[in-house]
Amino acid sequence: MNFRGKPVFTMLEDIRKLVGGRFIKRFEKAQSWEGKVVPCVEKQLKLIKGKSRNCSSIIHAGKGEFDVTEGEFDVTEGKTNFIVRLGDRFCDCQSWQISRIPCKHEARCILRIKDMLEDYCDDCFKVENYRKLYDTIVPPIYAPTMWESRTLPQLGAPYSQVKKGRPEEHKRRDSKPLPPAIGTTSFGSGTTR
Numbered sequence: 001m002n003f004r005g006k007p008v009f010t011m012l013e014d015i016r017k018l019v020g021g022r023f024i025k026r027f028e029k030a031q032s033w034e035g036k037v038v039p040c041v042e043k044q045l046k047l048i049k050g051k052s053r054n055c056s057s058i059i060h061a062g063k064g065e066f067d068v069t070e071g072e073f074d075v076t077e078g079k080t081n082f083i084v085r086l087g088d089r090f091c092d093c094q095s096w097q098i099s100r101i102p103c104k105h106e107a108r109c110i111l112r113i114k115d116m117l118e119d120y121c122d123d124c125f126k127v128e129n130y131r132k133l134y135d136t137i138v139p140p141i142y143a144p145t146m147w148e149s150r151t152l153p154q155l156g157a158p159y160s161q162v163k164k165g166r167p168e169e170h171k172r173r174d175s176k177p178l179p180p181a182i183g184t185t186s187f188g189s190g191t192t193r
Contacts, residue, residue: 009144020138027134033127036118041125044101045117052107063087066109084109089120100124 001018003011035042059067064086071080082092082105089096095103100122102110110117123129 013141016138016141020140023134023136023138027131030127030131030134033130036116036127037121037125038127038130041101041121042118045107045121048102048104048107049111049117051104052111055105055108058108058112060109060112066112068105068108070105086110086113086120 001014003014006014033039037045055068055070057069061067066084066086068082068084069080070082084091084105086106086109089106091097091103091105093103093105096106102117102120106120107117110120
C-alpha cells in the first residue's frame with residue numbers, strides 16, 4: 001500500500017485505518033491460541049528441546065546452578081563446558097541473554113528439574129501480554145466537514161530563504177558532447193552529401 005503520493009491528511013487517514021485493521025486481526029487471531037507463549041516461540045522451543053539432547057552431562061551444583069557439557073569434552077577444540085544459572089537466567093553461551101528464550105543448555109537443565117520451558121521465556125512472548133497489546137483500538141475520526149470551526153489564524157506557506165551570493169551552477173553529469181544524429185553534419189546544418 002503506497003500512501004506517499006497522497007495529501008498529508010488523506011495519507012494519515014489511510015494509515016490510521018490500516019493500523020486499526022491490523023490491531024483487530026491480531027487480537028482476534030490471539031483469541032484462538034491455547035498455550036502460554038505465542039506460536040512462533042512454541043515452535044522454537046520444540047526445536048531447542050530436540051537440540052538439548054546434544055548436551056552429554058549435567059551436574060547440578062545446587063541453588064539453580066548447573067554445569068553443562070556439550071558433546072565430548074576435547075581440550076584441543078576449546079571450551080565445551082557451560083555454566084547455567086536458572087535463577088539469574090544466565091548461560092555462558094549468552095543466547096538466553098540476547099533472545100530471552102532458553103537455549104539448549106538451559107533447556108536441558110529445565111527439563112532435568114522437570115519444569116516447563118515456557119515458564120522461563122520472557123514476558124513479552126506470553127500470549128496474555130500479546131492480547132493486552134492489541135486489545136486497544138484506534139478510534140475513528142470524523143470527516144473534516146464535520147469538524148467544528150476555529151477562530152485561530154490560518155498557517156501560511158513557509159518562507160523561502162534565498163542564499164546570499166552568486167547562485168550555484170548546475171552542471172550536467174556527463175560533460176561530453178552528444179554524438180551527431182545519423183545523416184547530419186557535425187554542425188547540424190542539414191544532411192551530408
